[in-house]
Amino acid sequence: MRRIRLTLEYDGTNYAGWQRQINAVSVQQRVEEALRRVTGEDGLTVTGASRTDAGVHALGQNAHFDTGCRIPADKICFALNTALPKDIRATGSYEVSSAFHARFSALGKEYRYLFYAHPHASALYANLCAHVIYPLDTFLMNLEAQAMLGTHDFAPFAASGSVVKDTVRTIDAISVTENPPFITLRVHGNGFLYNMVRILAGTLQAVGTHKLESGAIARALESKSRLDLGVTAPPQGLTLMRVDYPRELTGE
């Protein structure tokens, strides 16, 4: 048996998220079905780095699986793409050691959140961004975002119902940039709580439209209260950009 690492890109619009579910089609299910077809291994399962939500996209999802098939590792992504639907693509495949685990080996992740600030929604990019009718003050948003930097207990950024015990994470890069009508939030950290980026995006949007006073993030990190933050922004604006691993484990 060999362990294979996959890099994956998908449009999350037509899926109930990454994770396999009953009564709904997930990205994981489609990848597993395609891999079973390609390898002939009926029991093959795939482990993803991030359980992206319904409607959330990925340009740099990572996953791993074990296989006894004889296809050269770097050719598996090409074979896989012949069996995958058009809105899911394998962008790379690498043989890795059994020490590699898509989720537990991850050192960090980067997410992008795209706003489309315009009186009218976008027809062409409707599934790729969150529509905001009012102008956004990107200077204020970028300034506000910097409060995320460093190691904090991000408990107020965890969606209710989240069961994680340790809510301390480190954010080491964050920016809000503008290319009208698009406004892009990029955030990199060693890990993210469930819905953390969407709550961050909703909070920055509220600050950017002056519905929430500047300093909301610092106040929430102090008070630990979800109520000091904005609403959870919609899923379609969110894209998982990359997952970082120790260089010696990536197989690249």
Added chain:
Amino acid sequence: MRRIRLTLEYDGTNYAGWQRQINAVSVQQRVEEALRRVTGEDGLTVTGASRTDAGVHALGQNAHFDTGCRIPADKICFALNTALPKDIRATGSYEVSSAFHARFSALGKEYRYLFYAHPHASALYANLCAHVIYPLDTFLMNLEAQAMLGTHDFAPFAASGSVVKDTVRTIDAISVTENPPFITLRVHGNGFLYNMVRILAGTLQAVGTHKLESGAIARALESKSRLDLGVTAPPQGLTLMRVDYPRELTGE
């Protein structure tokens, strides 16, 4: 009766092009249906600036129609968007004089053609760009493209079956730029023959992959032969960016 100019954006993926057809849904049909609902005028028809093909997108299509409805001109786009499908948006509406005609008043147009040069197709942007498996030499492509500049008889760039008599057009701006894996062709001119931009894109792609020798465009303009050019590139890479009108006619 007032004449109204509309600016429109659409994702052409699910449409048989701009022009109303039997047995297929067109953008024009959807816009007319929505305007009839909003104005209550059953016979209302819309005239577009450009008859974009099936699968071709628009960020800056223009159209006009005449109406006796009492909705303020600048509010029509908002009303229209409540009745349009999500992949078609009106981005503006302006009262214009009866001298304005979306097609005949146009002074120029700009198109964009997007290539996605990568071993694997894009999942996220599949409907917005043409996938090219091999690397493209964008320096060569941009150099080649400059041969389009000026006033020429572009007959070799007209799709066979095209019935236009006068095939002389003026191209006044053209560029090929790169933001890997995206390569963008932008071209502005006073008019375009049927499939002209797609034949241009296919030719530049052939030059960029060394399938066609540099100088192909100059040779074709000299020989008048379609055979000196590349194949017609697929529709999904093409987007109508803007239509220019005399400033005094736009209603803005």
